[in-house]
Amino acid sequence: MRVRFLASEILGGLRRNTAMTVSVVLVTFVSLVFVGAGALLQLQVNQMKDYWYDRVQVSVFLCTADSEAPTCTSGEVTPSQRDAVLAELRSPTLQPYVESVQFESKADAYARFQQQFAGTAIAESATEDQLNESFRVKLTDPTKYDVVTQFFAGTPGVEQVQDQRRVLDPFFTVLNVATAVAGGFALVMIVAAALLIATTIRLSAFSRRRETGIMRLVGASKLLIQLPFLLEGVLAAVVGAALAVGALYAAVRFGVQGWLVEALPLFGYVGTHQVWLVAPVLVAVAVLLAGTASVTTLSRYLRV
Amino acid sequence: MIRFESVSKTYPRSKRPALHRVNLDVERGEFVFLVGASGSGKSTLLRLVLREDVATRGSVHVAGRDVARLSSWKVPHLRRQMGVVFQDFRLLPGKNVFDNVAFALQVIGKSRHHIAQVVPETLELVGLAGKERRLPHELSGGEQQRVAIARAFVNRPAILLADEPTGNLDPETSAGIMKLLERINRTSTTILMATHDTGTVDALRKRVVQLEGGVVVRDEAAGGYATGALRAVDEADRSPVDGPGGPGGGRGADTGWAGARPGATEVWR
Ligand SMILES: Nc1ncnc2c1ncn2[C@@H]1O[C@H](COP(=O)(O)OP(=O)(O)O)[C@@H](O)[C@H]1O
Numbered sequence: 001m002r003v004r005f006l007a008s009e010i011l012g013g014l015r016r017n018t019a020m021t022v023s024v025v026l027v028t029f030v031s032l033v034f035v036g037a038g039a040l041l042q043l044q045v046n047q048m049k050d051y052w053y054d055r056v057q058v059s060v061f062l063c064t065a066d067s068e069a070p071t072c073t074s075g076e077v078t079p080s081q082r083d084a085v086l087a088e089l090r091s092p093t094l095q096p097y098v099e100s101v102q103f104e105s106k107a108d109a110y111a112r113f114q115q116q117f118a119g120t121a122i123a124e125s126a127t128e129d130q131l132n133e134s135f136r137v138k139l140t141d142p143t144k145y146d147v148v149t150q151f152f153a154g155t156p157g158v159e160q161v162q163d164q165r166r167v168l169d170p171f172f173t174v175l176n177v178a179t180a181v182a183g184g185f186a187l188v189m190i191v192a193a194a195l196l197i198a199t200t201i202r203l204s205a206f207s208r209r210r211e212t213g214i215m216r217l218v219g220a221s222k223l224l225i226q227l228p229f230l231l232e233g234v235l236a237a238v239v240g241a242a243l244a245v246g247a248l249y250a251a252v253r254f255g256v257q258g259w260l261v262e263a264l265p266l267f268g269y270v271g272t273h274q275v276w277l278v279a280p281v282l283v284a285v286a287v288l289l290a291g292t293a294s295v296t297t298l299s300r301y302l303r304v
Numbered sequence: 305m306i307r308f309e310s311v312s313k314t315y316p317r318s319k320r321p322a323l324h325r326v327n328l329d330v331e332r333g334e335f336v337f338l339v340g341a342s343g344s345g346k347s348t349l350l351r352l353v354l355r356e357d358v359a360t361r362g363s364v365h366v367a368g369r370d371v372a373r374l375s376s377w378k379v380p381h382l383r384r385q386m387g388v389v390f391q392d393f394r395l396l397p398g399k400n401v402f403d404n405v406a407f408a409l410q411v412i413g414k415s416r417h418h419i420a421q422v423v424p425e426t427l428e429l430v431g432l433a434g435k436e437r438r439l440p441h442e443l444s445g446g447e448q449q450r451v452a453i454a455r456a457f458v459n460r461p462a463i464l465l466a467d468e469p470t471g472n473l474d475p476e477t478s479a480g481i482m483k484l485l486e487r488i489n490r491t492s493t494t495i496l497m498a499t500h501d502t503g504t505v506d507a508l509r510k511r512v513v514q515l516e517g518g519v520v521v522r523d524e525a526a527g528g529y530a531t532g533a534l535r536a537v538d539e540a541d542r543s544p545v546d547g548p549g550g551p552g553g554g555r556g557a558d559t560g561w562a563g564a565r566p567g568a569t570e571v572w573r
């Protein structure tokens with residue numbers, strides 16, 4: 001009986017102020033799109049970090065036949081030059097900084113390249129010879145990459161020492177700024193959503209004060225009096241969250257996977273499975289937001 | 305059933321107390337009229353019984369329990385033992401007669417089976433059999449008040465509170481409502497009714513408690529509305545008057561306007 005009662009009260013309430021309900025849905029939708037976009041951007045950052053940081057922090061690229069660096073005047077790196085570099089990496093001077101060293105042959109480099117850019121135009125045009133042999137050096141402290149860089153400056157057979165993180169830093173900066181912007185918008189929109197939900201519930205409580213007054217007098221429990229309003233707000237917010245998940249799914253599916261992957265094939269992008277990771281968070285935010293806004297409003301504007 | 309012990313109530317932002325040291329003892333099954341001018345504190349007293357408000361000083365006991373000590377989640381259970389009726393009926397305009405009465409049971413979680421059985425019985429008792437499907441605006445004022453009484457009584461409360469239930473009705477219709485309340489009273493339901501309807505009080509000869517400026521100035525068994533009775537009581541010296549009684553001649557009669565529409569038929573709303 002009470003379940004039916006609640007259901008009819010909630011539907012009635014939502015129908016009674018349709019315009020307000022729709023605006024709550026839309027505002028939560030927009031605010032959660034920003035929250036979700038921020039979360040996906042951070043997932044993108046983490047995915048790139050995982051990919052790059054875990055593999056290698058510093059690459060010591062050895063000369064190829066057509067390297068133009070001054071240290072490569074003798075052409076392709078010789079076996080003795082290569083051994084000398086490895087010996088230096090294992091020397092007492094560098095050892096405290098180096099956790100592990102891995103040699104990547106041209107074949108390894110090619111295979112990884114192909115895997116990383118699978119299905120893109122770059123992958124098809126690359127040849128094994130264009131790629132450098134390298135030592136992939138994992139540092140005990142990744143911030144000390146300067147030690148390695150300076151150590152090999154001018155060493156014959158070493159084309160370049162590259163801290164991978166530095167190459168990626170601009171991307172990370174862009175993504176972090178984008179996250180901050182999305183977060184800022186999300187915050188503003190969430191405040192707007194909370195205020196709108198509070199107002200909606202206040203109006204709803206006002207328009208139903210006769211009913212709630214009678215409920216109070218005949219001894220209905222506090223919970224039963226408040227629950228329809230609470231659920232009304234939560235329901236509208238959850239619909240907003242569902243729309244936000246839908247919008248993010250479409251953006252990732254068609255915008256990122258359908259277009260960006262081809263147009264800007266620099267690294268792996270977030271996929272739809274990450275959207276499903278973010279979805280429960282958005283629903284939780286919606287429930288929490290509407291719940292908090294409702295409870296504070298009801299305690300002020302609904303006598304029980 | 306209801307006991308007030310030296311109860312005072314001062315509303316916030318108000319200097320004058322709405323009730324001042326009120327002592328009152330109502331037994332189970334009693335019928336008590338609460339009379340007094342407008343603003344004398346009748347509604348406030350009823351609100352304290354309902355625990356819509358709590359006393360500033362003193363204690364209010366209902367069915368043996370100090371209502372101020374009741375935790376807030378137990379208050380609904382207290383209210384399930386009471387029914388309330390107001391001057392303005394307070395029906396839900398979108399619900400028909402049956403649903404208005406059923407509403408009181410639905411929201412306290414009674415089964416559909418129980419509701420289907422008890423609501424028609426109660427509507428029959430208040431004389432509304434056959435009008436179950438009418439909406440409130442299709443009923444006369446008297447009929448609307450009967451619906452309100454049915455809603456208040458449908459859970460068979462031990463106490464029925466009525467705040468000027470005949471205030472919007474003509475004398476003839478009022479008399480009908482009073483007959484109904486008497487019938488409910490005979491089922492050993494305690495009734496506490498605030499009114500300034502002279503004719504009604506005089507006709508029934510029930511216990512009368514008179515308030516004046518928040519003070520009980522008269523508590524008389526089988527009394528009338530007129531304050532002439534007050535003097536008689538004072539002379540007989542059997543009234544537990546608390547506070548300044550004073551002559552206060554004719555004060556109640558000034559506000560007893562209910563007879564002011566002689567011959568008026570039931571108002572159709
Ligand atoms: N909610 C309130 N806030 C402040 N003062 C009130 C409130 N309700 C009633 N009063 C005051 O308390 C006094 C008693 O009012 P009330 O109990 O309504 O009298 P009655 O029902 O006999 O007309 C009046 O002076 C009134 O102004």
Ligand SMILES: [Mg+2]
Pocket residue numbers: 343346347348467
């Ligand atoms: Mg009053």
